[in-house]
Every structure is written in structure tokens, then in C-alpha cells.
Amino acid sequence: MIDTYLSPLWISLATVFTATVITFFTGIAAARWMARYEGRMRGLVDGILILPLVLPPTVVGLGLLMLFGKNGPIGQALLLFGTTVVFSWPATVITATVVSFPLMYMNARGAFEQVDASIENAARTLGAGEWRTFWSVTLPLAWPGVAAGAVMAFARALGEFGATLMLAGYIPGKTATIPLAIYFAVQDGDMNQALVLVLIVLVIVFASLAALAYFKGKNFRVISI
């Protein structure tokens, strides 16, 4: 019986943790690149990166299905290796990552753009390479915004439903994340199960909001070289 609650919990945590880690690094990388990119395609690239945030999740799900399905480009490539992503656990990670990426990206980019360029330049004049400037100066200064992005990405990944249902399907024990489990529990008329899962989600969400508040108030000193 406990299994009906633990299974969605473990799957959700595994999915969201993995997705947040991927989003964290890719979001920072994209934000870093776009914060300094001055080219003419700026608006277009920015729009594409933010797209999953404004599109209805079912549209995102459909797009991913067309991409990873048997007739899609990535799907066919995967078939050559004998695997498929549709209706599998990795699909939950893919959808969670895609929908949470815009949040991480936007927050990180905003934070990087707010870093005083003269401080970065000072580091460069003192001999620090780009990598070092980024890790020792830019990132610590941008940290509150970057951390906020990570927490928002985490929360968004946790709540992802529509695209997950389309790409990963509802497979209890494999892809049944908490939002999916709640939906089907309600379908089955099992309100008790649905309510317990909702409580679990609320606990996780409040914990992440507390984390967000903590990180926003935190200031990193510039690490001395």
C-alpha cells in the first residue's frame, strides 16, 4: 500500500533531480553565451530558448513526440542503437528538462547581465583567464539569481504533467511521476490516494520555496585569488 505513494515519490525525485542538474548546467551555459552575444540573431535564439515556457505543455509534448517517436529524426537515430525513448523513464527527464530550461536560462541570464562588467574587467586586467573570471568572479556575484533559477526549474520540473504524459506515458513503477499519479488516482475515484500525493507535493514545494528564500538572501563574497 505504501508502495503506491513511494513509487511516484521516488520516480518524481529521481526525474526532477536529474532534470534540474541537466538544466542547471545547460541553462548557465546558454545564459553565459547569450549574455555576451551581440549578434543579429539574438532575439530569435532567445525566443527559441524560451519557447517551452510559453507553449501549452501538450504542444511541447507533441513536439517531443514527433522528435523522439518512431518517425522522428532523433527517434530513428535511437532505433539504430536499438532503444527508444517514448514510454520510458528517460522520457520523463527529457520533458522535465525541456520545460524547466527556460526558467533557469532566464534567471541566470538576468543575473549575469547584472554583474558589473568593470569588476569582470578588473579580474581580466589582473591576469585571470575567461574560465577563472567566470568561476571566481561572475558566478559568485550572480549566484542569488542563478540559485533562484535552479529552484524555479526544480519546481517546474516537479509539476510537469502534460508533456510527460504524452512522451513518457503512464507506467506505474517506471514513469508514473506524482502529477501523473494524482491525475489517474482521481480518474479512478481514489481521492484518498490523490490527497496524500497532493500533500507530498505541497511539502516538497514549500521546502523549495524556503530554499529559494534562503538563496536569495545569501550573498557570496568574491573569492580572493
Added chain:
Amino acid sequence: MASKHGTGIAITLLVTAFSLAGCFKPGEAVNVSAASSLTDAIGEINVLYKLERPDVTVTASFGGSGTLQQQIENGAPVDVFISASPAQVDALQKKNLIVDNTRRDLLSNRVVLVVPADSTLGITSFNDLAGDKIKKVAIGDPGSVPAGMYARDIFSELGITDALKSRLVLAANVRQVLQYVESSNVDAGVVFLTDAKVSRAVNVVANAPDGINGKVIYPVAVINTGNDRTAAMDYEEFLFGNQAGAVFEKYGFGLVRH
């Protein structure tokens, strides 16, 4: 009239006239909730019913029978309910939501195993589903979809429930199961024979055991909404008539004769 408000007055009068026209039409409305396997059949039957009763507007919504049952329990304004299994109507009866003497068994159906038309896995029976080559099998969610409940019963009868445990992709209704198989994203699926017949992208490879197929009954009932039920009962009577019967049989349903 050559006043400057002439156009405005004319438009207002026209709009009012059109709106009021609706009030004088002696129309009735019948809301039907039917199992998703009936999508095509009921769609056609409603067109025929419109010819018989031009002043009655029939609105149909389709879905998993369990979902429809829940909607009715929660007060959805449904007049006629056709479920893919007796259990959902039983539940409504327990809650006094069915009008006395309107519950009748309407149709029978058969449960089958389907595979994508381009499948090369060589599945020929339900037992084959337990084999190593099968990775994913789609069925309706047994908690609310009759086709899923029948599938679960079949697996249980054949003793393959454990083997299939982590291979089942659950769907919200039987037409979604059909779509999963059509898209080749699963290796096989359990649907009704009538669903397989409307699809061109799946092949039927096996029938459910007779013990299961004999129990697949679609009851129909008028819901106790507190409103006048004449229109609803007339519609239900039409479903048992020859015109409707011909449509049901065309799609592969069996008619339950009294």
C-alpha cells in the same frame, strides 16, 4: 428614417429578433455520455436520430466509462449514460442516480489483442505477451477503464500478471490504447474488436478467452437529473430500434435482444 441613430436602432432590433427567435423554438436537449468505443457508432446514430426528431438536440461526450461515471456522480448534466461494462452503472444505481426501470443491456462486444500493422514480433496469443521480446503493452487504466479491467482479468486468468508488471502502459480510455498501438510506440494493446475494426493501422492477433468475452455487456440508463426525462427515454428507446441496431452491427457490436 434619416436620423443619425437609424443604423444603430436597426442593428439592435435585428440582434434582439435573432436572440428571441431561439426562445420560440420548442427544442429539447439530450446529453449523452458514452464509452469511447462507441464514438463512431453513436455519432452516426445521432445523425439518424436528428432526422427522426429534428427538434431534439443530442450532445454526446465520450470517454473512459469510469471517468464518465465520476462526472455524473459529481453532478454533470448527463441524461443518458452508456457504459462499456455494468460496474459503472451499478455504482450509479447504488447512489440512486439511475431512473427506475430505464437500465437495460444494450450491446455486447469482444476483447481482442492488437499489434501495430507493421509489427515483426510474431505475437499470436495473449500468452506471447509474457515473452522476452515484448517490452511494452498498452491497456486502459484498470481502475477506471472497462477495457483495462477486462485486460487485467485476462492476464490474471492466464497467470501472466507478474510477467507483465512493468510492461504496462496505462491509458485513460480504450481509444487512447488504440492510438498507442497505431503509433507503434507499444508492442501490443488490448482493445475491443469494434475499436480494431475502425483502425487501419493495427491487426487483431488474438481473442480474449470466452469466459471474459461473455461478460462484456454495455448497459444504457437514463440518469436521475430531476428534469423531465421524456426526451431522454425516447432517445434510449431509439437505441433499441432497428435503425440504431443496424449501425451498431455495422461497427461490430452484438445486440442484446430481450
